[in-house]
């Protein structure tokens with residue numbers, strides 16, 4: 143693999159401010175390999191769109207360099223970048239028909255007429271909407287518009303496609319279908335995709351790698367598994383998936399284990415980003431990694447009281463009180479041997495040390 | 510009480526669901542339920558309807574009526590008109606017709622109504638005013654004296670008073686107005702008339718003014734509309750894309766002209782543009798011109814001042830349309846590979862067409878009927894059709910002609926509206 147394969151898109155120390163006071167994007171670094179599907183995930187206002195706009199050329203980076211395929215693009219006009227883009231609101235041209243929308247990028251590139259017709263037809267077939275060619279965007283449903291927007295971004299065969307929350311306006315079922323469709327197209331065409339969403343499930347299921355954004359900083363850039371299994375800080379742990387948080391203080395710390403005291407109880411945990419004894423920390427445990435009435439192989443076992451049981455079909459969502467903390471969630475799988483517990487029961491809960499990560503003591507607003 | 514009645518009805522009909530009458534009864538039910546809403550909506554607009562009817566529809570109807578209603582001659586010279594009924598326009602009428610006219614002229618002279626009648630006939634055939642008053646006076650004197658024995662005597666007496674009575678022209682003028690309803694005002698407004706033989710023909714060259722005036726009014730309005738569009742489009746675009754805080758200030762500046770009197774603005778243009786005015790001073794002092802140019806009391810001044818006054822009417826519809834065009838369309842076009850100019854022409858411009866249409870039609874219609882500004886800064890060459898309407902209303906008192914000119918203006922506006930509707934569709938018009 144040569145350098146431009148692994149560094150097809152490259153953000154190097156990019157900063158952005160709109161008003162000269164607040165940095166919306168702070169020191170952003172990201173390398174995207176050719177053919178990769180990278181998602182930027184983060185809460186609203188964290189600077190995802192801004193990064194996308196800088197890459198597309200609609201905003202200029204206040205500082206830092208952006209490269210595409212090895213060439214710096216900071217001073218390249220948007221129409222010369224050859225980037226397909228799907229906008230949050232689709233941005234299909236309302237006064238043109240679907241076929242005209244799709245042929246727009248081809249006409250701009252002065253392709254021969256017959257070629258254009260053929261490609262438009264192929265694109266419509268690809269999104270399985272050959273019958274809408276003569277309609278206007280206003281006459282399509284949200285999902286259809288979305289597919290057309292996708293086709294328009296792909297019809298001129300760009301190597302890089304940016305998508306800004308393209309599925310934001312769709313209902314759940316359509317969304318899942320479209321996720322699958324986008325993924326399929328990505329694999330078939332071998333394009334590089336930079337995708338923006340604030341839906342974590344979407345990010346987890348679609349991406350090769352995910353950049354978790356908060357306040358203009360990438361909190362963690364890793365594969366979905368990595369991100370879910372091994373979040374590197376409290377923000378990521380909380381943002382991705384469901385998560386139980388226990389605040390405590392480091393009592394003892396080794397290479398691959400530590401002891402954290404929470405409300406007088408000593409909890410065995412895996413040190414992730416703590417450095418010394420006495421430091422405040424947040425313990426993060428996934429609800430599905432907790433066992434009710436565990437056997438002796440579990441390093442952590444504590445008494446708890448069942449506060450609430452919610453039936454979810456495939457699992458039982460159990461809220462227990464533990465260490466003076468009454469929002470502790472345990473997911474009990476509805477397996478072959480369902481547990482016989484009821485509200486108010488005294489139970490034991492337990493988890494392995496490796497599933498309990500000692501992260502930074504998240505200070506609200508500044509992770 | 511009312512609601513109870515409705516729900517009771519609804520209950521009855523719900524039992525008939527599934528029978529063929531379901532559809533009908535459902536419709537009736539809906540109509541009954543909505544009747545009160547509709548009545549209320551109507552009552553709410555009744556005052557406005559009355560107001561519009563009295564102050565807008567009725568005057569217009571009256572004006573249109575006046576432009577074709579011309580009972581003066583029929584009312585005041587009824588016997589002459591009747592006597593001329595069978596006249597063939599080939600030679601002078603029979604002697605009895607002379608006698609009838611002489612009698613009616615004398616009585617009109619006595620009742621002091623002659624001036625009106627003579628004035629109206631004079632617009633048909635110039636010279637009629639003097640001819641009629643001279644004849645009436647002469648005939649009255651003769652009547653006071655010996656009197657006239659026979660119809661032939663009367664004819665001779667009249668021809669003696671004025672030789673023009675031996676022509677057919679004065680008679681044709683009277684016959685041309687022999688009906689209460691006539692197109693003669695419209696013909697006059699289009700530089701045409703009924704000639705001696707009663708046919709429609711063009712006015713002699715030197716008396717043609719209105720056709721040229723109509724064309725000039727249209728050309729000036731078109732020019733002003735184009736100028737407003739060229740100046741207003743970039744401004745509206747800026748307004749629509751600037752951040753709120755700054756666009757508000759700019760908007761106030763656009764609206765500022767609305768807060769000052771039209772008269773003040775027009776007269777201030779006189780101050781600026783006059784030969785001894787500021788602009789001439791500046792141009793002379795920087796050496797751009799050596800002789801002062803005449804910029805006001807002519808076409809130039811009218812166009813400048815009206816463009817300034819009508820600009821907001823172009824900017825506001827454009828702004829309201831542009832405000833609703835998401836910037837992501839332009840971005841999408843750029844990202845798809847379009848150069849800025851291409852993206853503008855193919856993506857932005859077509860989406861602003863409803864605004865352009867609304868602004869242009871508004872500006873154009875306002876300017877073809879504009880009065881004050883051309884009256885004040887127009888001089889001779891900058892006069893428009895409305896100034897002539899005012900002239901005929903106030904000075905020449907030829908209301909029929911004024912109404913016909915107004916009617917033509919109205920017709921043109923309606924035609925424009927119709928064409929616009931056909932081409933673009935009036936529903937896409939966005940004014941605010």
Ligand SMILES: Nc1ncnc2c1ncn2[C@@H]1O[C@H](COP(=O)(O)OP(=O)(O)OP(=O)(O)O)[C@@H](O)[C@H]1O
Pocket residue numbers: 160161166184185186187188189190191192193340
């Ligand atoms: N044109 C602009 N001018 C000034 N500030 C802006 C502008 N665009 C975005 N911002 C600010 O920059 C920050 C990041 O915005 P951005 O649109 O990148 O967020 P985002 O991550 O895409 O959020 P969302 O998920 O809601 O789309 C926000 O605080 C926003 O207020």
Ligand SMILES: [Mg+2]
Pocket residue numbers: 190191192306
């Ligand atoms: Mg965004």
